[in-house]
Amino acid sequence: MLTNKISGKRKTYIWLMRILMWAATFLTLSLVLFLIIYVLIKGIPNITWELVSTKPSYITGNIGILPDILNTLYIIIASLVFVLPLGVGSAIYLTEYATNKKLVAVIEYAAETLSGIPSIIYGLVGMLFFCQFLGLQTSIMAGALTLVIMNLPTIMRTTQESLKTVPQSYREGAFGLGAGKWRVIYTVVLPGCVDGVITGCILSVGRILGESAALLFTAGYAHALNGFFDGLSSAGSTLTVALYMYAKERGEFGVAFAIAAILMILAFVINISTSLVGKYFQKRRNL
Numbered sequence: 302m303l304t305n306k307i308s309g310k311r312k313t314y315i316w317l318m319r320i321l322m323w324a325a326t327f328l329t330l331s332l333v334l335f336l337i338i339y340v341l342i343k344g345i346p347n348i349t350w351e352l353v354s355t356k357p358s359y360i361t362g363n364i365g366i367l368p369d370i371l372n373t374l375y376i377i378i379a380s381l382v383f384v385l386p387l388g389v390g391s392a393i394y395l396t397e398y399a400t401n402k403k404l405v406a407v408i409e410y411a412a413e414t415l416s417g418i419p420s421i422i423y424g425l426v427g428m429l430f431f432c433q434f435l436g437l438q439t440s441i442m443a444g445a446l447t448l449v450i451m452n453l454p455t456i457m458r459t460t461q462e463s464l465k466t467v468p469q470s471y472r473e474g475a476f477g478l479g480a481g482k483w484r485v486i487y488t489v490v491l492p493g494c495v496d497g498v499i500t501g502c503i504l505s506v507g508r509i510l511g512e513s514a515a516l517l518f519t520a521g522y523a524h525a526l527n528g529f530f531d532g533l534s535s536a537g538s539t540l541t542v543a544l545y546m547y548a549k550e551r552g553e554f555g556v557a558f559a560i561a562a563i564l565m566i567l568a569f570v571i572n573i574s575t576s577l578v579g580k581y582f583q584k585r586r587n588l
Contacts, residue, residue, distance in 0.1 A: 344562025347555040372537035379445035388456025396464040416454040424518035439536045444520030452505040463497020513541035
């Protein structure tokens, strides 16, 4: 009799937990779908060829986001040029070369701490150091260097975890054939963890696309149309900064929703690309 009571209570507890989990899942999915559908419905009708292919003109009142699109591309390229060698190189050193475990633990803890700092603080530090101390002024380059610091922990940690998945027997086999340390890393270890490097790169691009607070302090909010090298030394707004400016400062909510829809589509493409790249390299590794 007592066993039946305990069994009944346990079944009730299990069903209650299942109901709570289903409710939490339904609520989460509902919020996500509502946000996506609402932004797309409000934004897609406002996306026009004229909007994405022209620059704004204060004389004619024309609104265009072409400079913001180009500035976003410039800042992505400039950030990746710096953050990929630094992140991958530091991960290789910490995983393959470093022998002082305490030093490695301190560096990993510092990287995790950096990844949790609010972006507005990065913007303040970037403005004081890159814009004023180094004399870069408010520019795309200053914003890109600030984003390098922000995304360095992401690249480093994803590469580290990917390096650790390469079996130690691969390294030992290469050493047994007479290969040197760097040759083993270059020809055996890195090809086996390239999926982690690419995944970290794509995640960094996603964070760069969604960043606005740090760039308001460092890259500015000018809507000027410049070439690549001229643009790096000039102030310019990215798509997220432009969204903030059109919605908050000018009250152009149609344009703001159009930019939000573009950013959401880009984020969706980035997530799909991450999963496809991961599956592709997993298949290659299993062959």
